[in-house]
Amino acid sequence: MSHASFWELMNFGPDGWGWSMLRAAGMTVMVALAGFILGGFIGTFGAWAKIAGNRPVRIAADAYTTILRGIPDLLVIFLFYFGGSLALSAVYRAFGGEGFVDFPGFAAGAMAIGLTSGAQHTEVFRGAYYAIHDGEIEAARAAGMTRMMMLRRIIMPLLLRHALPGLGNIWQVVLKESALVSVTGMIELARQAQIGAGSTRQPFYFFIAAAILFLAITFVSNRVFRFSEAHFSRGVRGAR
Amino acid sequence: MASPSMTQPGVPDQDMALAGPFADAQMSDQKTAISIRNLHKNFGDVEVLKGIDIDVAEGQVVSILGSSGSGKSTLLRCVNFLESPTMGEITIAGETIRTRSGNNGDLEAADMGQLNRLRTNVGMVFQGFNLWSHKTVLENVMEAPVFVQKRPVAECHDEACAYLEKVGIYEKRFSYPAHLSGGQQQRAAIARSLAMHPKVMLFDEPTSALDPELVGEVLRVMRALADEGRTMLVVTHEMGFAREVSNRVIFLEQGWIEEDGAPQTVFGASRSARFRQFIAAQPH
């Protein structure tokens, strides 16, 4: 049934899908990045809750990570996408607003990703915290550092060093998870490929193009992470 | 330096000894159990063994001594090809291991079937015990007889129990290795290699990984085996064992055989200054 070749479809002319696919790839990176950063904040908080929180806080954090690791991400994204608007609107109305709070697909996607990756961030940060030797903290205390200073000067840099490999893994997961955000109608790579496949009846070319773009993003970000891992480890080793 | 004459088994008067119930060795005449010819081993540019010739007669207990890095463990591991020699010839019970040139310049067995068959004639006891951690002691002992030699399970079981009795850990037969002390583990490992009815037993520093108070129980088992007339090649640091139990001592130095002879002779008046120095440095 097919006639057009791969390159005829994916050219950058007015009838080609090249720019659309690239634009969608950019959107994928953006939503993944937003979700990753949000997940980082949630993870920081979650790790703090698990390490230093009192009992109820710890239980809540445990429940959060357990639940989000137990249910499919697709469900989380759906729930967040539809449920999120309803909840926000309810809050908005409770404060005297009227009508609906709009909740754009991008924000919904980023938040859903942030929420799921937050559970993984929590575990990575917690693991990294425990990887710091007590002696290093004791030494800081012995040097007369305040809590804040210790956090900023000693714990945070060490934490980042231990957490980087784990963060690299999460980024990979988040990147791929962004494909699920297509169900919210946001036009990222997976959705763009579906649109193209439907319009041209050439599904193979579109999905392979999407796969290649994903691989390219993966490849580049792998490099970035490896570079920064080396950078952080070198700095710390040099100081020893 | 090793002179050719040193490669001869030089201790006819020690030709012993009481064959125990499990001994495979024939007492009648002095057959050669293992013959090592012109053995070389390089690790990269480092020459670890520089041409070793040893003939071990049946029933002989040979202690191999040497400072660390002298190549004694490598020598032992080359006998059953756990380490591939760079050059040389190994003959076990009259059968020479067929070899060919491997990729990295070392020799490799030309016929894995032959090598594996010959390996069952050579029991090996390791410094780190190397018991299979997912199997019980009894399973460890029965593994090779059942799966390699394909002997009847019931027979192997009874025999395994007898060997475990012999090394004194029969009541531990259902335990996993991790639940045993080092000495118990090593005795289980000895039972494991006995179960194959080997013609020769190789011991690679069998007591080096043990706490001092556990060394004795393993040495006692080894002495009993020697008394049975088993052929043993023992790399060790235990001077007492070398002096009292073995009937031949080989001192390895920088990849050469520096000294080879009966313990009385060697320990009594060694011609080698290096050996006298080595002995002097040993703790008593």
Add this chain to the structure above:
Amino acid sequence: MIDFPFMYEALMRLLPGIPMTLQLAFIASAFGVFFALAAALMQLSGNVVLRSVADFYVFCIRGTPLLIQIFLIYYGMGQFDFIRHSFMWPILREPYWCAIFALMFNTGAYGSQIVRGGLLSVPRGQVEAARSCGMSQVLIYRRIILPLAIRQALPAYGNEVILLLKATSLASIITLMEITGLAAKMISETYRVVEVFLVAGSLYLLINFILSRGVAVLEKRLMRHTAAERPSSRIAARGAA
């Protein structure tokens, strides 16, 4: 605010999806294990070609979303006449098998990294001991290396099965009526997203809970040989010593 009768109705409608979800997860992981093992062995083999093939496979699968992989296998393969006229078509024609294939390839790639870790964790000495007993390479793998590697890899592999079970939800996009598929259908009729997905989510949570308990029990059984797991036997050992 929470409509319990409706949630009960949703539960009753989603329950029939459980067998499909479990089938997809278990058949895919059963086949996937062989992919994982093959890829891991290839990666550890000295052969450059084998290693590159396995590396490429793992890189491609881990670098792309499962969604794209499913689409590629299901819609992408169907694009070509030569595939539609090949002997594979009776199988590739079925969404069920396409989902299984996609999940299998996927879990094979992730699993290979776990299996590889397990294989690398097998102590050298225990392999040498086997070799010194005259075991052939095949026998060593069968009796020593694989049993040890499996024990080491089990907890991580259990986790992978749970991830796979979650991933089966994507099969709904190629018309399979597993839990998520039924949930989506029910939503399309009732337009009540939150309740239906709450029920669906709870079902997944429950299955995964049971699964992880199962893995823990299996782990305990297989890990009898590690001292830390069984204080009782350590005491017994000490008592007898």
Add this chain to the structure above:
Amino acid sequence: MKFGKMVLAVCMGLAMLGQAEAKEWKHITIATEGAFPPWNSTKPDGSLEGYEIDLYKDLCKRMNVECTMVTQAWDGIIPALTAGKFDAIMAGMSATAKREKIISFSESYGTTGQTFAVARGSDLEKMPHFGEVFSLESELPQAEKAVEDIKPFLKGKIIGVQTASIASVFLDKYLKDTAEIREYKSTEQHDLDLLAGRVDVIMASMGYLSTAAAKEGNSDMVVAGPRFQRGILGRGSSVGLRKEDTDLRDMFNKAIAQAKADGTIKKLSDKWFGFDVTPH
């Protein structure tokens, strides 16, 4: 602390995203699927085209409001409307009694009926009543007879249909026990599977199928069998709205009535469908 500030900023940002719509409508967000030609579809550059795209611009001009069109996957389009993600749906959505339990609809702006498409050369091409239109309201007995007539052809076959579409409601009611029904997220997906041979028949709107069959690459797809409309299939494609926005519905009704009266709807449907879809 930095973290606290961040949270505050995010909250404020979210609050600003959500401006409540004022009572008088100045701005309307309309959702479409973007994958249901000729009603609505997406061009390679990402922009939208189709009957509804042209129509909404016309209607918004008449209502004197500013409109934005967004895309939304079909199976979540009604929940997204009730969740407040947009204000109206124009996605070839037929007003059915079932949907009207959840949302409200304007007057219809087009109806083409539901029919089947099959692979060229298959036996199913010979299904009877091709080209005939049956109303499931006024001609129910005849329509049900037509269903009986095509059942022997569909026995044991696989029918593809879009999830949550009126065709799926029809199939559920009349053909569930005759054939296996497979539900797809979008109509284009069941087209692909028809051409690949995974399904034997698909059921969708006549307007969609005739356009799809005419498309390049779809030469193996032909329209077959009878056409059904009304009744459980609803009263034609209409603007979907939240129930409480009655004022907005009145505005759309007025605008649609005007567009019907002055021939705009006929003109646009001729352009996109090749025939008149104006409901009467």
